[in-house]
Amino acid sequence: MKSKTEHLWFHTKKRWEILDITREVERIVRESGVQEGLCLVNAMHITASVFINDSEPGLHEDQLAWAEQLAPHGKPYRHHQTGEDNGDAHLKRNLMGREVVVAVTNGKLDFGPWERIHYGEFDGQRKKRVLVKVIGE
Amino acid sequence: MKSKTEHLWFHTKKRWEILDITREVERIVRESGVQEGLCLVNAMHITASVFINDSEPGLHEDQLAWAEQLAPHGKPYRHHQTGEDNGDAHLKRNLMGREVVVAVTNGKLDFGPWERIHYGEFDGQRKKRVLVKVIGE
Protein backbone atom coordinates (compact mmCIF):
# COMPACT_ATOMS: atom_id res chain seq x y z
CA MET A 1 0.00 0.00 0.00
CA LYS A 2 1.25 3.47 -0.91
CA SER A 3 0.31 6.63 0.94
CA LYS A 4 1.07 10.32 0.69
CA THR A 5 0.14 13.09 3.12
CA GLU A 6 0.41 16.81 2.49
CA HIS A 7 -0.90 19.97 4.08
CA LEU A 8 -2.09 22.90 1.97
CA TRP A 9 -2.08 26.37 3.54
CA PHE A 10 -4.61 29.09 2.81
CA HIS A 11 -4.83 32.67 3.96
CA THR A 12 -7.97 34.29 2.56
CA LYS A 13 -8.26 38.05 2.09
CA LYS A 14 -11.91 38.07 3.14
CA ARG A 15 -13.55 36.62 6.24
CA TRP A 16 -15.86 34.50 4.05
CA GLU A 17 -14.46 33.04 0.86
CA ILE A 18 -14.67 29.95 -1.35
CA LEU A 19 -11.57 28.74 -3.22
CA ASP A 20 -11.26 26.07 -5.93
CA ILE A 21 -8.35 23.85 -4.76
CA THR A 22 -8.72 21.04 -7.30
CA ARG A 23 -5.38 21.58 -9.03
CA GLU A 24 -3.38 21.32 -5.81
CA VAL A 25 -5.14 18.05 -4.96
CA GLU A 26 -4.57 16.72 -8.49
CA ARG A 27 -0.85 17.43 -8.14
CA ILE A 28 -0.65 15.52 -4.84
CA VAL A 29 -2.49 12.53 -6.33
CA ARG A 30 -0.09 12.54 -9.28
CA GLU A 31 2.95 12.71 -7.00
CA SER A 32 1.59 9.89 -4.79
CA GLY A 33 1.93 7.36 -7.59
CA VAL A 34 -1.34 5.75 -6.44
CA GLN A 35 -3.26 4.21 -9.36
CA GLU A 36 -6.26 2.75 -7.48
CA GLY A 37 -7.27 4.12 -4.09
CA LEU A 38 -8.94 6.88 -2.13
CA CYS A 39 -8.06 10.55 -1.61
CA LEU A 40 -9.22 12.29 1.57
CA VAL A 41 -9.29 16.11 1.60
CA ASN A 42 -10.35 17.76 4.86
CA ALA A 43 -10.25 21.13 6.57
CA MET A 44 -7.98 20.95 9.64
CA HIS A 45 -9.82 23.86 11.25
CA ILE A 46 -13.34 23.77 12.62
CA THR A 47 -14.57 26.99 11.04
CA ALA A 48 -13.82 25.92 7.47
CA SER A 49 -15.13 23.30 5.06
CA VAL A 50 -14.03 21.19 2.12
CA PHE A 51 -16.78 20.27 -0.33
CA ILE A 52 -17.34 19.42 -3.99
CA ASN A 53 -19.63 21.50 -6.16
CA ASP A 54 -19.55 23.66 -9.30
CA SER A 55 -16.64 26.11 -9.67
CA GLU A 56 -18.85 29.05 -10.63
CA PRO A 57 -18.35 32.45 -8.95
CA GLY A 58 -22.08 33.24 -8.83
CA LEU A 59 -22.77 29.94 -7.09
CA HIS A 60 -20.00 30.67 -4.58
CA GLU A 61 -21.78 33.92 -3.69
CA ASP A 62 -25.06 32.01 -3.41
CA GLN A 63 -23.43 29.47 -1.08
CA LEU A 64 -21.98 32.15 1.19
CA ALA A 65 -25.30 34.06 1.29
CA TRP A 66 -27.20 30.83 1.99
CA ALA A 67 -24.87 29.83 4.82
CA GLU A 68 -25.22 33.32 6.28
CA GLN A 69 -29.00 33.09 6.07
CA LEU A 70 -29.14 29.69 7.82
CA ALA A 71 -26.41 30.49 10.40
CA PRO A 72 -26.17 34.28 10.73
CA HIS A 73 -23.13 36.10 12.01
CA GLY A 74 -23.51 38.28 15.12
CA LYS A 75 -26.24 36.36 16.93
CA PRO A 76 -25.77 35.83 20.70
CA TYR A 77 -24.43 32.28 20.39
CA ARG A 78 -23.55 30.58 23.67
CA HIS A 79 -20.11 29.85 22.21
CA HIS A 80 -19.41 33.59 22.45
CA GLN A 81 -19.33 33.37 26.24
CA THR A 82 -15.82 31.95 25.74
CA GLY A 83 -14.77 35.29 24.21
CA GLU A 84 -15.09 34.08 20.59
CA ASP A 85 -17.28 35.82 18.01
CA ASN A 86 -17.38 33.03 15.40
CA GLY A 87 -20.27 30.80 16.50
CA ASP A 88 -21.77 31.25 13.05
CA ALA A 89 -18.59 29.92 11.42
CA HIS A 90 -18.78 26.64 13.40
CA LEU A 91 -22.39 26.15 12.27
CA LYS A 92 -21.62 27.07 8.65
CA ARG A 93 -18.91 24.43 8.72
CA ASN A 94 -21.43 21.85 9.99
CA LEU A 95 -23.73 22.87 7.13
CA MET A 96 -21.13 22.63 4.37
CA GLY A 97 -19.15 19.65 5.72
CA ARG A 98 -15.56 18.98 6.78
CA GLU A 99 -14.20 16.65 4.12
CA VAL A 100 -14.50 14.85 0.84
CA VAL A 101 -13.33 11.38 -0.10
CA VAL A 102 -12.62 11.01 -3.82
CA ALA A 103 -11.93 7.82 -5.74
CA VAL A 104 -8.53 7.57 -7.46
CA THR A 105 -8.84 5.48 -10.64
CA ASN A 106 -6.05 4.98 -13.21
CA GLY A 107 -3.96 7.46 -11.24
CA LYS A 108 -6.48 10.31 -11.38
CA LEU A 109 -9.32 11.80 -9.34
CA ASP A 110 -12.37 9.93 -10.67
CA PHE A 111 -14.67 12.90 -11.23
CA GLY A 112 -17.96 13.63 -12.93
CA PRO A 113 -17.97 16.43 -15.53
CA TRP A 114 -18.34 19.42 -13.15
CA GLU A 115 -16.94 18.16 -9.85
CA ARG A 116 -14.38 20.54 -8.35
CA ILE A 117 -12.97 20.51 -4.81
CA HIS A 118 -13.50 23.71 -2.83
CA TYR A 119 -12.20 25.18 0.39
CA GLY A 120 -14.93 27.10 2.21
CA GLU A 121 -13.58 29.66 4.66
CA PHE A 122 -16.01 31.05 7.25
CA ASP A 123 -13.57 32.79 9.61
CA GLY A 124 -10.58 33.70 7.52
CA GLN A 125 -7.95 36.40 7.13
CA ARG A 126 -5.44 34.11 8.87
CA LYS A 127 -3.42 31.01 7.95
CA LYS A 128 -5.35 27.75 7.94
CA ARG A 129 -4.62 24.25 6.68
CA VAL A 130 -6.21 21.54 4.57
CA LEU A 131 -4.98 17.94 4.79
CA VAL A 132 -4.73 15.74 1.69
CA LYS A 133 -4.09 12.02 2.17
CA VAL A 134 -3.92 9.50 -0.67
CA ILE A 135 -3.85 5.75 0.01
CA GLY A 136 -3.92 2.83 -2.41
CA GLU A 137 -1.69 0.99 -4.84
CA MET B 1 -5.02 -4.61 -2.06
CA LYS B 2 -8.11 -5.26 -4.15
CA SER B 3 -10.26 -2.57 -5.71
CA LYS B 4 -13.38 -2.37 -7.83
CA THR B 5 -14.92 0.67 -9.50
CA GLU B 6 -18.36 0.85 -11.08
CA HIS B 7 -20.71 3.59 -12.22
CA LEU B 8 -24.45 3.35 -11.66
CA TRP B 9 -26.75 5.33 -13.95
CA PHE B 10 -30.04 6.90 -12.89
CA HIS B 11 -32.69 8.74 -14.86
CA THR B 12 -35.46 9.91 -12.54
CA LYS B 13 -38.97 10.57 -13.78
CA LYS B 14 -39.41 13.56 -11.49
CA ARG B 15 -37.18 16.59 -11.03
CA TRP B 16 -36.86 15.83 -7.28
CA GLU B 17 -36.67 12.20 -6.22
CA ILE B 18 -35.03 9.94 -3.65
CA LEU B 19 -34.06 6.36 -4.60
CA ASP B 20 -32.87 3.49 -2.40
CA ILE B 21 -29.74 2.15 -4.16
CA THR B 22 -28.53 -0.22 -1.43
CA ARG B 23 -28.97 -3.43 -3.42
CA GLU B 24 -26.85 -2.22 -6.33
CA VAL B 25 -24.06 -1.24 -3.93
CA GLU B 26 -24.32 -4.61 -2.12
CA ARG B 27 -23.89 -6.40 -5.45
CA ILE B 28 -20.74 -4.42 -6.28
CA VAL B 29 -19.25 -5.13 -2.84
CA ARG B 30 -19.98 -8.84 -3.31
CA GLU B 31 -18.39 -8.87 -6.76
CA SER B 32 -15.32 -6.99 -5.51
CA GLY B 33 -14.28 -9.92 -3.32
CA VAL B 34 -13.17 -7.45 -0.64
CA GLN B 35 -13.58 -8.89 2.86
CA GLU B 36 -12.21 -5.98 4.95
CA GLY B 37 -12.13 -2.47 3.54
CA LEU B 38 -14.06 0.67 2.67
CA CYS B 39 -16.77 1.38 0.11
CA LEU B 40 -17.15 4.91 -1.26
CA VAL B 41 -20.45 5.84 -2.93
CA ASN B 42 -20.70 9.36 -4.37
CA ALA B 43 -22.83 11.36 -6.75
CA MET B 44 -20.79 12.32 -9.84
CA HIS B 45 -23.04 15.33 -10.49
CA ILE B 46 -23.20 18.46 -8.39
CA THR B 47 -26.97 18.72 -8.15
CA ALA B 48 -27.45 15.28 -6.59
CA SER B 49 -26.56 13.62 -3.28
CA VAL B 50 -25.76 10.24 -1.83
CA PHE B 51 -26.70 9.79 1.83
CA ILE B 52 -27.73 7.12 4.33
CA ASN B 53 -31.03 7.28 6.16
CA ASP B 54 -34.26 5.32 6.61
CA SER B 55 -35.84 3.85 3.45
CA GLU B 56 -39.33 5.10 4.25
CA PRO B 57 -41.42 6.86 1.57
CA GLY B 58 -42.94 9.37 4.01
CA LEU B 59 -39.48 10.37 5.21
CA HIS B 60 -38.35 10.80 1.61
CA GLU B 61 -41.19 13.29 1.10
CA ASP B 62 -40.18 15.03 4.33
CA GLN B 63 -36.58 15.27 3.14
CA LEU B 64 -37.56 16.75 -0.23
CA ALA B 65 -39.95 19.25 1.41
CA TRP B 66 -37.30 20.19 3.99
CA ALA B 67 -34.63 20.74 1.33
CA GLU B 68 -37.10 22.87 -0.64
CA GLN B 69 -37.90 24.92 2.46
CA LEU B 70 -34.21 25.57 3.26
CA ALA B 71 -33.12 26.09 -0.38
CA PRO B 72 -36.20 27.07 -2.41
CA HIS B 73 -36.49 26.64 -6.15
CA GLY B 74 -37.09 29.75 -8.28
CA LYS B 75 -35.28 32.33 -6.18
CA PRO B 76 -33.06 34.83 -8.04
CA TYR B 77 -29.80 32.98 -7.35
CA ARG B 78 -26.68 34.61 -8.77
CA HIS B 79 -25.87 31.26 -10.39
CA HIS B 80 -28.83 31.86 -12.72
CA GLN B 81 -26.94 34.68 -14.44
CA THR B 82 -25.10 31.87 -16.27
CA GLY B 83 -28.41 30.82 -17.83
CA GLU B 84 -29.02 27.95 -15.37
CA ASP B 85 -32.19 27.67 -13.27
CA ASN B 86 -30.97 25.11 -10.75
CA GLY B 87 -29.23 27.17 -8.05
CA ASP B 88 -31.51 25.53 -5.48
CA ALA B 89 -30.31 22.07 -6.56
CA HIS B 90 -26.66 22.97 -5.88
CA LEU B 91 -27.59 24.15 -2.37
CA LYS B 92 -29.79 21.12 -1.69
CA ARG B 93 -26.82 18.96 -2.62
CA ASN B 94 -24.63 20.86 -0.11
CA LEU B 95 -27.33 20.27 2.51
CA MET B 96 -27.72 16.53 1.89
CA GLY B 97 -24.08 15.71 1.10
CA ARG B 98 -22.16 14.22 -1.84
CA GLU B 99 -21.00 10.84 -0.60
CA VAL B 100 -20.97 8.10 1.98
CA VAL B 101 -18.09 5.87 3.06
CA VAL B 102 -19.25 2.52 4.41
CA ALA B 103 -17.16 -0.10 6.20
CA VAL B 104 -16.90 -3.51 4.52
CA THR B 105 -16.58 -6.25 7.17
CA ASN B 106 -16.62 -9.99 6.45
CA GLY B 107 -17.39 -9.19 2.81
CA LYS B 108 -20.52 -7.14 3.55
CA LEU B 109 -21.58 -3.52 4.12
CA ASP B 110 -21.28 -3.14 7.90
CA PHE B 111 -24.65 -1.51 8.58
CA GLY B 112 -26.81 -0.72 11.56
CA PRO B 113 -30.38 -2.04 11.51
CA TRP B 114 -32.01 0.68 9.37
CA GLU B 115 -29.14 2.08 7.31
CA ARG B 116 -29.90 2.27 3.60
CA ILE B 117 -27.98 4.12 0.89
CA HIS B 118 -29.99 6.68 -1.06
CA TYR B 119 -29.54 8.70 -4.21
CA GLY B 120 -31.06 12.16 -3.83
CA GLU B 121 -31.86 13.83 -7.15
CA PHE B 122 -32.51 17.58 -7.10
CA ASP B 123 -32.39 18.32 -10.84
CA GLY B 124 -33.40 15.13 -12.56
CA GLN B 125 -35.24 13.87 -15.62
CA ARG B 126 -31.90 13.20 -17.30
CA LYS B 127 -29.14 10.57 -17.05
CA LYS B 128 -26.80 11.00 -14.11
CA ARG B 129 -24.16 8.78 -12.51
CA VAL B 130 -23.12 7.50 -9.09
CA LEU B 131 -19.61 6.13 -8.52
CA VAL B 132 -19.02 3.09 -6.29
CA LYS B 133 -15.44 2.24 -5.34
CA VAL B 134 -14.47 -0.61 -3.02
CA ILE B 135 -10.91 -0.98 -1.71
CA GLY B 136 -9.48 -3.48 0.76
CA GLU B 137 -8.42 -7.11 1.01
Add this chain to the structure above:
Amino acid sequence: MKSKTEHLWFHTKKRWEILDITREVERIVRESGVQEGLCLVNAMHITASVFINDSEPGLHEDQLAWAEQLAPHGKPYRHHQTGEDNGDAHLKRNLMGREVVVAVTNGKLDFGPWERIHYGEFDGQRKKRVLVKVIGE
Protein backbone atom coordinates in the same frame (compact mmCIF):
# COMPACT_ATOMS: atom_id res chain seq x y z
CA MET C 1 -3.14 -4.23 4.78
CA LYS C 2 -4.24 -4.12 8.40
CA SER C 3 -7.77 -3.43 9.56
CA LYS C 4 -9.61 -3.14 12.85
CA THR C 5 -13.35 -2.79 13.44
CA GLU C 6 -15.01 -1.92 16.72
CA HIS C 7 -18.45 -0.76 17.81
CA LEU C 8 -18.89 1.85 20.52
CA TRP C 9 -22.17 1.91 22.45
CA PHE C 10 -23.84 5.06 23.77
CA HIS C 11 -26.93 5.54 25.89
CA THR C 12 -27.57 9.25 26.41
CA LYS C 13 -29.53 10.58 29.38
CA LYS C 14 -31.21 13.27 27.29
CA ARG C 15 -33.09 12.98 24.02
CA TRP C 16 -30.70 15.49 22.40
CA GLU C 17 -27.06 15.36 23.37
CA ILE C 18 -23.57 15.83 21.94
CA LEU C 19 -20.67 13.71 23.23
CA ASP C 20 -16.93 14.04 22.58
CA ILE C 21 -15.81 10.51 21.62
CA THR C 22 -12.26 11.33 20.47
CA ARG C 23 -10.47 9.33 23.17
CA GLU C 24 -12.29 6.10 22.36
CA VAL C 25 -11.40 6.51 18.68
CA GLU C 26 -7.77 7.30 19.55
CA ARG C 27 -7.59 4.08 21.57
CA ILE C 28 -8.91 2.00 18.65
CA VAL C 29 -6.42 3.59 16.23
CA ARG C 30 -3.59 2.82 18.67
CA GLU C 31 -4.71 -0.80 19.07
CA SER C 32 -5.05 -1.23 15.29
CA GLY C 33 -1.30 -0.85 14.79
CA VAL C 34 -2.00 1.10 11.60
CA GLN C 35 0.70 3.73 10.92
CA GLU C 36 -0.58 5.15 7.61
CA GLY C 37 -4.23 4.82 6.64
CA LEU C 38 -7.78 6.01 7.11
CA CYS C 39 -10.15 5.84 10.06
CA LEU C 40 -13.91 5.81 9.41
CA VAL C 41 -16.25 6.73 12.30
CA ASN C 42 -19.99 6.56 11.59
CA ALA C 43 -23.28 6.47 13.42
CA MET C 44 -24.99 3.10 12.87
CA HIS C 45 -28.40 4.63 13.54
CA ILE C 46 -30.22 7.03 11.28
CA THR C 47 -31.24 9.54 13.94
CA ALA C 48 -27.69 10.24 15.13
CA SER C 49 -24.58 11.86 13.65
CA VAL C 50 -20.82 11.74 13.88
CA PHE C 51 -19.05 15.01 13.10
CA ILE C 52 -15.88 16.95 13.91
CA ASN C 53 -16.01 20.36 15.51
CA ASP C 54 -14.89 22.19 18.66
CA SER C 55 -15.38 20.38 21.98
CA GLU C 56 -16.94 23.38 23.71
CA PRO C 57 -20.15 22.96 25.76
CA GLY C 58 -21.59 26.32 24.67
CA LEU C 59 -21.11 25.39 21.02
CA HIS C 60 -22.80 22.04 21.62
CA GLU C 61 -25.85 23.91 22.94
CA ASP C 62 -25.71 26.20 19.89
CA GLN C 63 -25.57 23.18 17.57
CA LEU C 64 -28.58 21.50 19.22
CA ALA C 65 -30.59 24.77 19.19
CA TRP C 66 -29.64 25.37 15.54
CA ALA C 67 -30.64 21.86 14.48
CA GLU C 68 -33.95 22.31 16.33
CA GLN C 69 -34.54 25.63 14.58
CA LEU C 70 -33.89 24.20 11.10
CA ALA C 71 -35.68 20.86 11.73
CA PRO C 72 -38.15 21.38 14.59
CA HIS C 73 -39.49 18.55 16.73
CA GLY C 74 -43.25 17.98 16.79
CA LYS C 75 -44.13 19.12 13.29
CA PRO C 76 -46.58 16.92 11.32
CA TYR C 77 -43.90 15.09 9.33
CA ARG C 78 -45.20 12.48 6.89
CA HIS C 79 -42.83 9.99 8.52
CA HIS C 80 -45.07 10.12 11.59
CA GLN C 81 -47.83 8.32 9.69
CA THR C 82 -45.76 5.17 10.38
CA GLY C 83 -46.33 5.70 14.11
CA GLU C 84 -42.91 7.31 14.72
CA ASP C 85 -42.49 10.76 16.31
CA ASN C 86 -38.86 11.38 15.33
CA GLY C 87 -39.05 12.87 11.83
CA ASP C 88 -37.04 15.84 13.12
CA ALA C 89 -34.24 13.51 14.25
CA HIS C 90 -33.84 12.05 10.74
CA LEU C 91 -33.53 15.57 9.29
CA LYS C 92 -31.14 16.73 12.03
CA ARG C 93 -28.97 13.76 11.14
CA ASN C 94 -28.99 14.79 7.46
CA LEU C 95 -27.96 18.29 8.56
CA MET C 96 -25.08 17.21 10.82
CA GLY C 97 -23.86 14.22 8.76
CA ARG C 98 -23.42 10.48 9.33
CA GLU C 99 -19.67 9.98 9.38
CA VAL C 100 -16.15 11.32 9.40
CA VAL C 101 -13.07 9.92 7.68
CA VAL C 102 -9.85 10.89 9.44
CA ALA C 103 -6.28 10.43 8.19
CA VAL C 104 -4.02 8.20 10.29
CA THR C 105 -0.40 9.42 10.04
CA ASN C 106 2.51 8.04 12.07
CA GLY C 107 0.02 5.90 13.98
CA LYS C 108 -2.17 8.80 15.13
CA LEU C 109 -5.30 10.68 14.07
CA ASP C 110 -3.90 13.50 11.91
CA PHE C 111 -5.80 16.40 13.44
CA GLY C 112 -5.70 20.17 13.35
CA PRO C 113 -5.42 21.96 16.71
CA TRP C 114 -9.11 21.92 17.71
CA GLU C 115 -10.55 18.94 15.84
CA ARG C 116 -12.52 16.59 18.09
CA ILE C 117 -14.86 13.78 17.04
CA HIS C 118 -18.42 14.08 18.35
CA TYR C 119 -21.44 11.83 18.56
CA GLY C 120 -24.63 13.82 18.00
CA GLU C 121 -27.74 12.13 19.40
CA PHE C 122 -31.11 13.40 18.19
CA ASP C 123 -33.39 10.63 19.51
CA GLY C 124 -31.63 9.18 22.51
CA GLN C 125 -32.31 7.67 25.91
CA ARG C 126 -31.67 4.22 24.44
CA LYS C 127 -28.63 2.16 23.38
CA LYS C 128 -27.12 3.11 20.03
CA ARG C 129 -23.90 2.26 18.25
CA VAL C 130 -21.04 3.97 16.45
CA LEU C 131 -18.75 1.99 14.11
CA VAL C 132 -15.00 2.67 13.98
CA LYS C 133 -13.00 1.06 11.18
CA VAL C 134 -9.27 1.61 10.64
CA ILE C 135 -7.53 0.40 7.47
CA GLY C 136 -3.95 0.87 6.34
CA GLU C 137 -0.45 -0.39 7.05
